[in-house]
Every structure is written in structure tokens, then in C-alpha cells.
Amino acid sequence: MKEILFRDADSLLGCERNGDGVYFTGESQARLSIDADTAGYYSFVFGCDLVYGDAWHDVTVTGPDGTSIENRVGFCKARRETHAYLYLFQGKNTIEMKGVYGNGTFYRICWSDEPAPLPYAVSPTYEIYYHDSPRTLRIHLLHYDRKPREIRWEGGRLPFETRPSQAEEILQGDAMIRSELGLSPEALAVLPVGKHQLEVVLDDGRALPYQLTVEERDEQAPFEILNFNVHHGNSTLLSLPNGKHLLIDSAKEECAKDIVLPYLERKGIGVDYYLLTHFHDDHNGMLEEILAQNGIKQPDVAEVEASLTGKASERYRYLAQYGYLDSRMLRPFDRLDQIWDLGGVEITVLNSRLDESGHSTIDMTDENNSSTSLAVEYEGFRYHHAADNYANVEERMMGLWEARGDKTFLKCDYFYANHHFHGSVSDEFIRYINPEAVFVSAQAAVYARAAYTTVYREGVERCDYPNKRLKDTLLSCEVGSARIKVFGGGKWSYMCIDDLSQI
Numbered sequence: 196m197k198e199i200l201f202r203d204a205d206s207l208l209g210c211e212r213n214g215d216g217v218y219f220t221g222e223s224q225a226r227l228s229i230d231a232d233t234a235g236y237y238s239f240v241f242g243c244d245l246v247y248g249d250a251w252h253d254v255t256v257t258g259p260d261g262t263s264i265e266n267r268v269g270f271c272k273a274r275r276e277t278h279a280y281l282y283l284f285q286g287k288n289t290i291e292m293k294g295v296y297g298n299g300t301f302y303r304i305c306w307s308d309e310p311a312p313l314p315y316a317v318s319p320t321y322e323i324y325y326h327d328s329p330r331t332l333r334i335h336l337l338h339y340d341r342k343p344r345e346i347r348w349e350g351g352r353l354p355f356e357t358r359p360s361q362a363e364e365i366l367q368g369d370a371m372i373r374s375e376l377g378l379s380p381e382a383l384a385v386l387p388v389g390k391h392q393l394e395v396v397l398d399d400g401r402a403l404p405y406q407l408t409v410e411e412r413d414e415q416a417p418f419e420i421l422n423f424n425v426h427h428g429n430s431t432l433l434s435l436p437n438g439k440h441l442l443i444d445s446a447k448e449e450c451a452k453d454i455v456l457p458y459l460e461r462k463g464i465g466v467d468y469y470l471l472t473h474f475h476d477d478h479n480g481m482l483e484e485i486l487a488q489n490g491i492k493q494p495d496v497a498e499v500e501a502s503l504t505g506k507a508s509e510r511y512r513y514l515a516q517y518g519y520l521d522s523r524m525l526r527p528f529d530r531l532d533q534i535w536d537l538g539g540v541e542i543t544v545l546n547s548r549l550d551e552s553g554h555s556t557i558d559m560t561d562e563n564n565s566s567t568s569l570a571v572e573y574e575g576f577r578y579h580h581a582a583d584n585y586a587n588v589e590e591r592m593m594g595l596w597e598a599r600g601d602k603t604f605l606k607c608d609y610f611y612a613n614h615h616f617h618g619s620v621s622d623e624f625i626r627y628i629n630p631e632a633v634f635v636s637a638q639a640a641v642y643a644r645a646a647y648t649t650v651y652r653e654g655v656e657r658c659d660y661p662n663k664r665l666k667d668t669l670l671s672c673e674v675g676s677a678r679i680k681v682f683g684g685g686k687w688s689y690m691c692i693d694d695l696s697q698i
């Protein structure tokens with residue numbers, strides 16, 4: 196690796212020297228020079244120490260002929276080193292770094308001696324297609340400087356269309372170039388029922404595997420979960436085995452109006468239960484209207500509290516009685532264990548417990564950190580809904596369940612990730628719960644957040660850890676909404692839906 200120190204920068208504007216480093220705010224700029232023998236993507240490591248949770252900077256690389264590439268790089272306090280791939284031109288490059296958000300001291304930039312191997316990727320990596328429910332499959336492709344050439348299957352090639360990625364609204368740390376490949380129902384009609392190993396082939400011959408299961412019919416499963424693509428927000432619908440529906444959050448008002456409510460109306464789905472994880476506007480859109488339209492009463496919190504006898508069941512009675520619960524009623528005044536059984540689906544609040552010494556597992560000073568984190572179980576399938584808790588709450592939960600001698604309770608098959616990967620992510624927690632798929636409701640801004648680009652990608656996605664099961668990270672800005680079908684007996688599957696009107 197080569198290295199340059201910020202204190203040796205060609206120019207500093209609005210930065211203050213701080214020991215061995217340079218203190219940046221959202222106003223600061225630094226200009227440094229880097230020589231490259233060969234043009235290409237290089238692996239970069241930025242060394243910094245932040246004051247708050249996260250920060251992001253615009254990093255513009257300008258080559259000898261004046262051509263520029265803008266990148267946005269995110270940093271987080273949890274890691275003093277942030278990794279990124281940046282393109283360097285042959286010859287002298289000027290690196291201009293401008294603070295956009297967050298404060299901290301930056302020390303050095305290190306970069307690889309030669310262009311680095313790039314993590315080309317498709318997302319999702321496996322999918323399901325039903326012949327009786329035709330839709331266009333979208334494959335999100337991260338291809339940097341290469342181009343997609345063909346999609347192969349055992350029987351030949353599948354025609355596809357390419358469009359720019361919907362997520363390409365912001366430049367980001369990996370300086371990635373993305374596209375979306377579309378496989379139309381006509382293209383997919385040739386595939387027989389069964390499992391197919393497809394390959395997305397780039398123009399350099401590199402082949403990226405994409406597993407597609409084709410089934411005859413899109414049969415309703417006893418239990419289904421739909422994670423709506425509501426950008427930076429949260430709304431999830433649970434279709435329960437008893438025919439009732441539980442809505443967890445309803446996103447921002449505009450997303451509730453444009454995405455969630457039209458879907459419910461079109462499908463003729465009434466909301467029987469509503470659970471609000473916390474009182475932020477990216478979660479409680481159209482709350483009053485949804486409750487009123489569905490005849491759900493909102494119990495008086497004081498009345499709920501007054502009725503408590505110290506038994507958890509008293510608190511949870513309100514979901515069945517009124518159809519509504521919010522995080523205020525789930526805050527930890529007592530020891531809470533198992534909660535509802537909704538038609539065979541068991542839901543447990545993971546962070547409403549007191550620990551052995553009587554301390555709450557919730558950080559009551561922060562609305563996000565007092566949001567309700569849930570485990571949902573149906574016949575051996577486990578789904579975790581993390582709401583907007585930060586890493587510290589997740590690590591406390593882990594410690595609590597460990598201390599109780601229950602090492603398996605937090606394990607899950609599918610994880611709805613915490614706080615849109617904004618602020619902080621506990622990679623240790625995600626490795627511990629060891630899901631097969633992680634869904635993140637996020638806008639493309641996630642690409643400029645080190646919680647995703649460094650902590651998660653290096654600590655979970657690219658990290659080899661014992662018994663790793665992770666197959667897919669489903670960013671909603673890349674894959675759209677996701678629907679999980681749970682059949683029981685350990686059988687479950689999910690599909691990603693670019694356009695909800697297609698299901």
C-alpha cells in the first residue's frame with residue numbers, strides 16, 4: 196500500500212491541524228496528489244476518527260487531462276478505517292476531498308500499489324419465478340467499468356434489456372457503476388420448472404452466478420411477509436395463517452399514500468392489527484387514517500399502564516382487543532417474554548426485557564433506540580424485524596440472551612435490518628444471528644454510509660465467519676419490495692418485486 200498524510204496535503208481549506216491529523220467539518224476541503232502508473236480502480240483505505248456516529252465526504256478524482264470522477268465516501272465512528280474503490284487515471288491525479296456531513300480528524304489515505312480486483316455482483320443472487328404469475332425479473336448488476344454481455348442458462352442465452360440503475364441517484368464509496376437487467380415473461384417462458392443456474396456474463400468473460408427457481412404456480416403460503424420498498428422508511432405486512440393481517444409501521448406519509456395503501460386496496464386487504472415500532476415520520480405515515488379506516492381503536496396509554504399487573508400478557512391483550520400497539524406500550528416496565536400467538540405465528544419483543552440486574556435493554560433517551568425489535572416465528576422459520584435500533588441496543592440484546600444461556604434464540608433466517616443502515620450497524624450482531632438474507636429499506640444514500648460500505652460489507656458480506664449462511668443483501672433501492680412465503684416445516688422462499696402491480 197502507498198500512503199499520503201492529510202497534514203502533507205497540497206492545500207487545506209477550512210481544516211484545522213489536530214495532532215497528526217487534520218480536523219474536518221462539513222465545510223472543509225483538502226487537495227492531495229497521487230500518481231498512478233496504470234489507470235483503473237484502486238483499493239483505498241481512509242484513516243479517520245469521527246466525533247459523532249457518521250460522516251460523508253465528496254471525493255473528486257481529476258486526471259492529468261482534467262477529466263473528473265466524483266465519488267461520495269461514508270465514514271463511521273465504529274471503524275477508524277474506511278474502505279473504498281476509487282478510479283485513478285494514469286499519471287498525476289488530484290484528489291479533492293470536501294466534507295459534506297459530520298466532523299472528525301482525518302489522518303491518511305492509503306491505496307493499493309496496483310489496480311484492485313473489483314467485487315462485481317448481482318443482486319439478488321437467487322430468485323423465484325412462477326409461470327402463472329408473469330412479471331419482469333430485475334437483476335441489479337454492479338459492473339464498474341465492464342458491460343453486461345449475455346445471460347446464459349443451461350439451454351442457451353436469455354434475451355434481456357438493460358436500463359440504468361434506479362439506485363444511481365448518488366455517487367458513492369465504491370465508485371460503482373450499476374445497471375438493471377430485465378428478463379421479460381417472454382424470455383422466461385422457455386425455462387422449464389426446476390432450479391436453474393444462470394450466469395450474467397460481462398464483456399471480459401467474467402460470469403456472475405444467479406440461481407433461479409421456476410415453479411408452475413404462485414401458490415399462497417400459510418404465512419407471508421411483505422417488506423414494502425418505502426425508501427428511507429419502514430412498512431411490513433404480515434399475512435397470518437388465520438387470514439388476518441398485521442401491519443408493522445406505515446412508512447412516510449407519501450409512501451403510505453402512494454405505495455402501501457394502494458396495494459392493500461387493490462388486494463382487498465384489511466388491516467386487523469397495527470404495530471408501530473416508534474414515533475418517527477418515516478414509520479407512522481397515515482396512521483390515524485389507517486386505524487380509522489380499519490376500525491382499529493387506539494387504546495389510551497395511561498389506561499394500558501394502569502391495567503398492568505406486571506404480567507406481560509396483560510400488556511399484549513391490547514393487540515387482540517384494540518388491534519393496535521405502539522412502542523410506548525412495549526417499553527420495559529417489567530420482564531417480558533413470549534408475546535402473541537397470532538394464528539400460529541409467535542411474536543416476541545426482543546428488546547423489551549429487563550436484564551438480570553433489572554436494567555432495561557432499551558436506551559430510553561432515544562426514539563430510535565427505543566423502537567420495537569421483534570422476532571417472528573412460524574413453524575421453524577424465524578424472521579427478525581430490527582426497527583430502528585442502533586448497534587448498541589443489538590449488542591446489549593445479544594449479551595442479554597447469551598447471559599440467559601439461550602444461544603439460539605436470536606438466530607434467524609431472514610433479517611429486516613436496523614435503521615436503514617444509517618448511523619450504526621452491528622456486524623457482530625448480524626454474524627451472530629446468521630440470517631440467509633438481509634433486507635434493508637434504504638435509499639441510494641446508503642452507498643455513502645460506512646455503516647453499509649465498510650461495517651456491513653466487510654464485517655458480514657465479505658467476511659468469512661463460521662457457519663455463514665448469508666446469500667443475499669436486499670437493498671430496497673436495488674431490488675424493490677420483497678415477499679417471503681413461509682410454508683412450514685422449514686420451507687420458505689422469497690422473491691423481489693420491482694413493481695408491486697405485478698403481484
Ligand SMILES: [Fe+2]
Nearest residue numbers: 428475477583
Ligand atoms: Fe426510520
